[in-house]
Amino acid sequence: MIFKVLYQEHAGEVPVRENTHSLYLEASNEREVRRLLKDRGINIEFVQQLDGDHLAYEKQSEDFKVENV
Incomplete structure (x- = not known):
């Protein structure tokens, strides 16, 4: 699954x-x-699972890049 943080x-x-x-x-x-992400020292506000139409929409963004951790 893909998540947006x-x-x-x-x-x-x-x-x-x-x-x-x-x-x-x-x-x-x-x-x-x-x-x-716990070792990054960031303040996580919200974690959202992306699927279906929402994932398709996010993929259109130029900022969409799935990180490897």
Whole structure:
């Protein structure tokens, strides 16, 4: 499954929409996503599973790139 992760660059940073970044990651569930990213020191705001039409829409974005962790 592909997940979209919305996050802040620093773990102590308060979520502000203008500073929110996103990345795409392949994992079996949300728990695995959080485990894979725990050493990055980021503040994970939201983890969203992408499938069907939503995944197709995200793939159209020039920023769509699934990361290897």
